[in-house]
Amino acid sequence: MWALKHFKKSPPPSPEYDKPWRPMDWKTNRQTFMATINDFESGNKDIDTLRVLLHGPQGAGKSSFFNSVNTALEGRITTRALAQSAFTGRSFTLECNTYKIKKKAGSFYPFSFTDIAGIHDDSSTSIRTEDIRKLLSGHIKDGYTFNSAKTIDEDDQKYNRNPALKDRIHCLVGVLPASTVSLMDGEVIKQMKAVREKARDLGIPQTVIITKVDEACPLVHEDLKKIYTSKKIKEKMEACSYTLGVPISCIYPVKNYHRERATDATMDVLILDALQNIVNFASDYVEDQVSSG
Template sequence: MAPIASDLTKDQRKQLCDFLGNVELTLLYKASVHGYQASAFHQRCDRQGPTLLVAYNRLGYIFGGYTSVDYAQSGREITDEEAFLFSIRGRVPLRIQVNTYNARLDDAGGPNFAQRLYFFHKNQPVVYYSKSVIALLDQPFNTLKLYGNDTELTECEVYKVNQTLQVSFKEKPWRNILWTSKRREELMDLIRNHKPLMPSVSRVRILMIGPVGAGKSSFFNSINSVFMGHVTSKAMSGSAGTSLTTQFNPKAPFQPDEQKASRPASLQEKIHCVVYVIDATKISLMSDQLEEKLSSVRSKVNSVAIPQMVLMTKVDETCPHVQNDLENIYASSYIKMKVQEVSSRLGVPVSCVLPVKNYSQELELELKCDILLLNAIQQMLRFANDYFDDIDTI
């Protein structure tokens, strides 16, 4: 039997893959072939892992949604941090993040998002939505932009999303790094003996900013582990729904110390370097809302001339060759592409984006992991010295 043809053009498929990163799409279900019955959809799409639904209507809109959680007809409300809606009609693709804790209802009906937006409803080729869906999305829901308010479908497809393992390597590493025990000891000595460029400053102050689960606390734990000589967990870390980093709470207004508020902050009390922490596995899924927040922060930091850099965490989870051997990190063209993507989306130079791997499930230290972590600290200290140097020349 000949394989079922996809309605997506090559360019449309590329646009969708740009949302999802390094993936391959395999067609599981096509409504014009298998029918618009919910039972037919579930027969072909249940327990297939991450899936991408693509719907088409008479106005030429191509829209749908992604979920990283299996369809299973469990009857449960699904939590999915990666779920989103999209529309790729026109030059500028639209992406709408779905509320993490109400991503969809895993029922026996047709595929749905935010529990109120159904793609084909009651076995009919129509999109159904309830206005209450607005409260279940992380940004305003505009049906006109999503599908032109044309609720009649001409086709509906569901694709299995597979992470591709075809990651190429450069003949020459795009960054040079020494992976030796001697280099690790050199870096540790440099960091232990570091003295800020300004005599009036006893220690460097670094502010780390990033979404929940990106790896801020894990980075702190990892650095502490390197200098302790064994894996530690001094700062709480994990994947809870709220941040476990208590030093900086993005939901609470900043309350300055009353004594300090009456006078200008000293150089010792100021921030000397800002570090954004970004999960490499979620760069392509970064919401417009998060990107705008980071852009706003970056603009304010730029206004006070504080150096900025990015830590790109979980690199081993995004590239299988790096997972096998961290030494491949600067030979991987895929990691380089991710560094360039972070650079473009956050507006920082490529040279200011450093991929790292935090300690998470390991019981013992690893040389190459230590060297990446220590290199990151060295860069932060260098950036802080750049800040002091600029002040000294004013």
């Protein structure tokens, strides 16, 4: 009885590490990122715009990520890409939309984002992976309406028979929600891997954006700056790395702008950190392609 009465339960394990597992300077990085991105040039006179493709399951936050990048760069809430929630129905068609972002001086940043339909667990209603492969190679022009029933053919007016380097995708960015990354449907994983394999064959660099981090971790929900001390977020990133085969160093957790009515410096730091790396990878790819002939 004495032993039971005086027995003390062990405290629950801490949800965070003592030190950040990825360093981040929250105080100065926003200004540093903005200065670097504003000064960035593609490095090739024939390719003034680096092309970034966003892909992933429906509802992962692809359109919201572009809107968040646009918001962080413009310093105000923007909603240029129409963000969607869950899809219902048996068939759909959606356009291939490419967005550029204006600088305050009136010129454009030297990169663009291409937003496409989300991948579904039902291949009969999902965007066709063959179309995404052709988009990676530069065969599909902006404005093409994707059709889940059939892939684009060479007679389509939106088909580019002879794509140049400037028409290709220069960086493939997968977008996945942290809250459900461990529960991804097998068919979605299969389709995403098929796209990744095509990008690999073309030498196109790949990164992953992990969204909805605040929904996956109460610690981060309360304080976004704890994202790199959170054991839960690191666990989600490791699960993503294992599932898709993307190195953790190329995975970036962010919180997209969604309900906010004003910009947030901490959110911007994470978004701009991801953007800077994406653009650098795309630029490296173009340089490698040009130097290899």
